[in-house]
Amino acid sequence: MIPNVGATFRWPVTAIALVVLCGSSVFAQVSYQRLLNAEKEPQNWLTYAGSYKSHRYSPLTQINRQNAGQLKLAWAYQMQRPGVVETSPIVVDGVMYLTEPPNSTVTALDTRSGRTLWTYTPNIPPDVIVIGSPPVNRGVAILDDFVYVGTVHGHLIALDARSGVVRWDTTVEDNKHGFYLTLSPLALDGKIIVGVSGAETGIRGFVDAYDAKTGKLVWRTYTIPAPGEQGSETWGKGDGWKTGGGSTWLTGSFDPELNLLYWATGNPAPDWNADNRPGDNLYTDSVLALDPATGKVKWHFQFTPEDVHDWDANETLVLFDAPVNGRERKLIAQANRNGFYYVLDRATGEYLASAPYVKQTWADGIDAKGRPMRKKGIAPSLEGTMVAPNIQGASNWFSPSYSPQTKLFYQAAREMATIYYKGDAVYKPGTAFTGGGGRAVNGDVASGAVRALDATTGKMKWEFPLLSPGWTSLLSTGGGLLFGGTEEGNFFVLDAESGKPLWDIQLGGAVRGIPMSYSVDGKQYIAIAAGVTLYVFST
Amino acid sequence: MLGFLIRLLGIVLLVAIGFPRASAAQSTADVQAGKVLFGHLCVTCHGFEGTGGAGPPLNRAKLTNAPDDAALRTIIADGIPNRGMPRVRRTLEAEQRQLAAYVRSLGRTAKSATRGSAQKGSELYAKLNCASCHIVKGQGGTLGPELTDIGVQRGPQYLRQALVEPAATFPNSTLGVQGPGYTEFLPVRVVMKDGAEVRGIRLNEDLFTIQLRDQSGRFHSIRKSNAELIRKETGVSLMPSVAGRASDAELDDLVAYLSSLGGAQ
Numbered sequence: 001m002i003p004n005v006g007a008t009f010r011w012p013v014t015a016i017a018l019v020v021l022c023g024s025s026v027f028a029q030v031s032y033q034r035l036l037n038a039e040k041e042p043q044n045w046l047t048y049a050g051s052y053k054s055h056r057y058s059p060l061t062q063i064n065r066q067n068a069g070q071l072k073l074a075w076a077y078q079m080q081r082p083g084v085v086e087t088s089p090i091v092v093d094g095v096m097y098l099t100e101p102p103n104s105t106v107t108a109l110d111t112r113s114g115r116t117l118w119t120y121t122p123n124i125p126p127d128v129i130v131i132g133s134p135p136v137n138r139g140v141a142i143l144d145d146f147v148y149v150g151t152v153h154g155h156l157i158a159l160d161a162r163s164g165v166v167r168w169d170t171t172v173e174d175n176k177h178g179f180y181l182t183l184s185p186l187a188l189d190g191k192i193i194v195g196v197s198g199a200e201t202g203i204r205g206f207v208d209a210y211d212a213k214t215g216k217l218v219w220r221t222y223t224i225p226a227p228g229e230q231g232s233e234t235w236g237k238g239d240g241w242k243t244g245g246g247s248t249w250l251t252g253s254f255d256p257e258l259n260l261l262y263w264a265t266g267n268p269a270p271d272w273n274a275d276n277r278p279g280d281n282l283y284t285d286s287v288l289a290l291d292p293a294t295g296k297v298k299w300h301f302q303f304t305p306e307d308v309h310d311w312d313a314n315e316t317l318v319l320f321d322a323p324v325n326g327r328e329r330k331l332i333a334q335a336n337r338n339g340f341y342y343v344l345d346r347a348t349g350e351y352l353a354s355a356p357y358v359k360q361t362w363a364d365g366i367d368a369k370g371r372p373m374r375k376k377g378i379a380p381s382l383e384g385t386m387v388a389p390n391i392q393g394a395s396n397w398f399s400p401s402y403s404p405q406t407k408l409f410y411q412a413a414r415e416m417a418t419i420y421y422k423g424d425a426v427y428k429p430g431t432a433f434t435g436g437g438g439r440a441v442n443g444d445v446a447s448g449a450v451r452a453l454d455a456t457t458g459k460m461k462w463e464f465p466l467l468s469p470g471w472t473s474l475l476s477t478g479g480g481l482l483f484g485g486t487e488e489g490n491f492f493v494l495d496a497e498s499g500k501p502l503w504d505i506q507l508g509g510a511v512r513g514i515p516m517s518y519s520v521d522g523k524q525y526i527a528i529a530a531g532v533t534l535y536v537f538s539t
Numbered sequence: 540m541l542g543f544l545i546r547l548l549g550i551v552l553l554v555a556i557g558f559p560r561a562s563a564a565q566s567t568a569d570v571q572a573g574k575v576l577f578g579h580l581c582v583t584c585h586g587f588e589g590t591g592g593a594g595p596p597l598n599r600a601k602l603t604n605a606p607d608d609a610a611l612r613t614i615i616a617d618g619i620p621n622r623g624m625p626r627v628r629r630t631l632e633a634e635q636r637q638l639a640a641y642v643r644s645l646g647r648t649a650k651s652a653t654r655g656s657a658q659k660g661s662e663l664y665a666k667l668n669c670a671s672c673h674i675v676k677g678q679g680g681t682l683g684p685e686l687t688d689i690g691v692q693r694g695p696q697y698l699r700q701a702l703v704e705p706a707a708t709f710p711n712s713t714l715g716v717q718g719p720g721y722t723e724f725l726p727v728r729v730v731m732k733d734g735a736e737v738r739g740i741r742l743n744e745d746l747f748t749i750q751l752r753d754q755s756g757r758f759h760s761i762r763k764s765n766a767e768l769i770r771k772e773t774g775v776s777l778m779p780s781v782a783g784r785a786s787d788a789e790l791d792d793l794v795a796y797l798s799s800l801g802g803a804q
Contacts, residue, residue: 272628382579383578383579384579384580421579421580421627421628423628423629423630423631423634424631424634426631432629434628434629436628436629437626437627437628437629438628439625439627439628440625440719440720441720442718442719442720443711443718443719443720443721443722444720444721444722444725444771444773445720446720466746467744467745467746468718486745486746487718488717488718488744488745488746489745490745490746490747492746492747501747504746504747506745506747506748
């Protein structure tokens with residue numbers, strides 16, 4: 001039927017009226033250009049860490065030092081199944097997309113009410129192999145009108161952003177061999193970048209780029225060179241490289257001007273027994289600068305050569321520009337799991353500075369080239385060797401924050417030691433290949449802190465002590481605030497300049513979610529998951 | 540008749556194959572290897588030769604949480620979440636078998652009997668008024684830990700030390716009220732900004748608040764920012780030492796009584 005002119009004329013008027021009356025959201029495609037300029041639309045949160053620079057900083061100012069004490073609950077959302085919630089929601093034009101454990105569920109919520117718009121759960125087999133972490137998921141990526149999720153059974157799935165219906169489903173690598181995905185994918189221009197978990201089963205790690213429209217593999221870059229390739233000499237003469245780990249389990253960062261994709265890598269395998277992998281074990285515990293078109297490694301920097309403590313270097317890579325010795329530099333910084341904060345030149349990989357940000361007992365310091373000066377007697381042993389940082393590290397997956405306003409790098413630090421044990425390791429696909437482990441030295445003798453570091457030097461400006469070593473991610477805002485949480489269920493706001501607490505609330509479950517901020521209908525909100533509930537606050 | 544005999548033979552064979560004697564399944568080599576592993580990974584909590592310490596004694600034929608070898612291997616592999624038994628490290632299947640073999644061997648060896656008389660110890664327990672602070676089988680006070688199953692949970696050496704030096708043997712949190720490893724029954728003294736003072740044992744704590752129970756059993760909820768002083772009295776126990784109030788022989792009797800609780804001995 002051909003509609004009459006009157007009908008086609010009247011319909012948009014009605015639609016506009018509904019928009020005004022109901023506060024509805026008009027779906028618009030999230031183009032690569034929008035992702036590039038994410039900072040220009042602070043009402044949204046378009047990528048895992050808020051922008052390609054991974055600052056986890058919201059420029060929104062409506063919630064600020066003056067009114068933070070009046071924060072109150074706007075709405076809450078209960079996850080559908082029990083599990084450890086480590087999600088960082090993204091928000092696009094009034095719709096929130098978040099992930100839920102343990103089956104890599106994706107849910108779209110109305111950001112005004114918290115009501116579900118759609119939800120999707122992939123078919124995760126009951127015998128899924130997840131060794132090395134709980135079956136968590138840290139969030140989705142969005143590009144154009146597709147939402148992307150990595151799953152615990154080793155798939156990358158594209159969903160229709162309006163309906164949650166599957167557009168394509170690609171197997172990244174066989175879960176029977178221990179590969180699984182927990183990270184939020186990173187969307188670039190027509191490509192979706194993912195890494196994998198699984199070093200605890202002896203995988204050979206890699207970074208993959210997939211065609212965003214079709215799910216076809218564009219390139220794969222292994223984090224462990226094969227014999228004959230540069231760096232292969234750091235694995236000894238055996239086959240250790242084949243099962244050498246080097247997972248890539250957290251989202252990378254991207255500099256569109258330098259056209260470099262930064263991706264960090266995890267521990268060598270077996271974690272606590274280096275007998276079959278003598279050498280530095282490149283490129284484990286490193287940052288790789290990759291050409292996003294080809295995956296070619298442009299430069300690398302290794303934080304912990306020949307690691308025997310499971311100190312993955314997967315922590316978030318933060319990009320910022322600042323003067324170093326009077327010269328403006330493009331920098332990349334990371335608070336590493338090994339207890340040191342590092343600053344590199346992100347164009348070249350040149351090591352510029354480091355400083356310990358926790359008590360550590362394994363190194364006498366970092367030399368002029370950035371290599372740790374390892375103490376003797378720190379290796380895991382049959383009877384146990386006590387070393388700090390602890391087995392989960394001074395930091396881990398949880399997000400730091402960088403505020404362009406204060407020029408501070410905010411990091412939750414874990415002050416804790418572990419008794420590290422060495423054991424035998426036998427490789428059998430899809431089973432633990434760790435060669436030991438560790439016993440935590442926890443309770444009243446461990447602690448934590450939120451530390452504000454001078455971003456270019458790592459020197460501490462202030463700290464806010466925590467009762468225990470937590471897993472809290474941090475969010476800084478244009479309102480001069482810093483949000484964080486505790487293992488005991490507190491969610492709090494600090495003055496980002498001074499660290500002074502301004503407000504707190506008990507949420508009834510460990511705060512493992514990753515905070516973010518958005519605005520809808522001109523009102524700013526802060527979202528954080530604790531226990532199995534997502535809480536959203538406003539003033 | 541022939542059919543019956545064949546079936547009977549089958550059953551006999553099944554029993555012989557399916558239910559091997561413990562000594563056959565657990566070779567001497569496994570027990571020896573398990574002993575070495577036990578010394579590295581388990582002795583800190585379970586004591587030498589499994590006589591117990593901060594963790595339960597294992598030198599008994601029946602283990603509460605490990606009725607069979609499969610259950611024991613699972614506990615060794617995974618720990619007991621929220622019950623204070625960690626997975627010290629990942630272990631290979633062979634190591635789990637060896638550790639299980641050694642632990643089972645402890646239950647077959649003659650264990651050192653507690654020297655005292657449980658009956659006399661029970662009388663002394665009443666005389667010393669231990670029940671004013673401890674519950675046994677539903678009877679008693681709530682200031683200290685419940686002792687109903689203490690003989691299963693702790694070894695005699697630990698119990699003796701707890702009686703003589705209570706502050707040296709604080710239990711660590713295992714039930715998840717606080718995170719693992721936190722000292723339970725920790726005395727805390729709080730002076731509020733208005734001068735009011737509270738002393739009690741810590742029940743829970745977060746970054747901004749602390750919850751206490753005082754000697755009268757009353758709960759106190761304290762916002763830390765309202766307190767002038769919060770002193771955690773690490774190394775102090777509210778329990779009076781038995782030393783000086785009981786002879787060595789009486790101490791043996793008390794240990795024997797406590798060891799009998801939970802049907803351990």
